[in-house]
Amino acid sequence: MAQHPIYIGVDIGTQGLRCIGWQNGSIIARNSIPLTTLNPRSGWAVQDASEIWDAFVKVVKLTVEQCQPYGELRGIGLDATSSIMMVGRDGTPKSEVMLWMDVRAGKYAQTIGGLVGRSESAELPWSKALWLYDTYPHLFNESNYLIEVADWINWNLTGEWTRSRASASLKWHATTKSDLPEWANLFPEIVKCLPKTTVGVAERLGVVCSRAAQQIGVKESNVIVAGPIIDAYAGAIGSGAIQPGSMALILGSSTCELFHDYSFKPTAGLWGPFDDVYHVGLDVLEAGQPSTGSVVRWVERNMGASRSLDELDKMACEIEPGCGGLRVFPAFQGVRSPWPNERARGAIHGLSLGHSVAHVIRAVYEGTSSDIRRIMDTLKMGATRRIVASGGGTNSRLWLQIIADICGLPLEIADNDSVTRGAAMLAAKADGYISQLNDLSVAWPIIQPSEQMGVYQEVYQKYLEEFPTFMPADRVNISG
Structure with missing residues (x-):
């Protein structure tokens, strides 16, 4: 009897990375690694991009090793918070990671709020992008990208520069006709630093490249990488909500x-x-x-x-x-x-x-x-x-x-694996193993008032x- 394929799900969270191996609805491996968050000033919250990638490599490699006896690895899916950074087009980090919870860009949120016609949270990336541009204008040139952490991880995996279409809609005010808001042309220096290619939720982004395969211990050359989603939405998928x-x-x-x-x-x-x-x-x-x-x-x-x-x-x-x-x-x-x-x-x-x-x-x-x-x-x-x-x-x-x-x-x-399960389901959907992201049906324990x-x-x-x-x-x- 043929074995069911295995999908890796990775949650790049605030406090750390969690990773599972998911096969035919069951979790066959589970690992986690903490991350360091620094709060150098009131309202600031930053992480080191290199620490995130090192943790990603370690947690995925360990999970891949544990999954090897159970069958063929076919895909990797991930979720992350909407946290941004500047990187060179060779992938080299040019800034710290400004976490989703960083609210230093408050005055810029008022500017964006005026454009969208309602109150804007300083957590959202457009406000942070304006702060970065005003603070480090020399970084905004043809040699660098303004990118979210999930998209940088996916570049490390595949060598493909893409933007998450889900994040573009959920966090960057994209319209139904464009991956940018109508007023984005007011900030051309920022727009030119955003990757032009977008990838949808659970779409096939690419395959793991040879360099990344060696790092995470993947032997197969056809392991796909799925289009990512924001972490909370992965939790909704993986909890059946x-x-x-x-x-x-x-x-x-x-x-x-x-x-x-x-x-x-x-x-x-x-x-x-x-x-x-x-x-x-x-x-x-x-x-x-x-x-x-x-x-x-x-x-x-x-x-x-x-x-x-x-x-x-x-x-x-x-x-x-x-x-x-x-x-x-x-x-x-x-x-x-x-x-x-x-x-x-x-x-x-x-x-x-x-x-x-x-x-x-x-x-x-x-x-x-x-x-x-x-x-x-x-x-x-x-x-x-x-x-x-x-x-x-x-x-x-x-x-x-x-x-x-x-x-x-x-x-x-729901169990504590809901977010990582949702991430793994992205890969399963991209691979055609499941047809819908709402296929999960589980009778969870209930707490009554x-x-x-x-x-x-x-x-x-x-x-x-x-x-x-x-x-x-x-x-x-x-x-x-």
């Missing part, structure tokens, strides 16, 4: 909400709607918070007194809902939705001598969960009928229960009342 009325909730260093249905109207505070991202007939609205799981880790690192997050969670379970009046506003890296503001910062409000680190952890969970509910409330009631949660945050049962109670809906809990749901509606209302306290006066309060 691409269904009408479903929200994919990706809980990681940040939190992303992806709402799926047959059609959406533009909604204040949400990005999109994006037309048929996955080629299955569904539109997507996107929202999110830049710092959620990263705030949890911040508390663990700075207040946990060497206790593990599991230990802190157990302590937080003993705290009553509402945390004795303690509120945490989790905008440690600004606000993305429902009112983009790179200048907003986090706050711990209502501290007393009776509060402990357990109160703070639980208050972070309550604050981030209230933000999720606030975003859901920007859509009409009943628009979200199903929540599928995935990502590292699903390791906290307490956090999940609080989300279910505040949002008033059951949570389907508890008897504390009523209490948590009061917690949510109090959060809405106190939330504007931290909102700059020049922003509109849409909490009602």
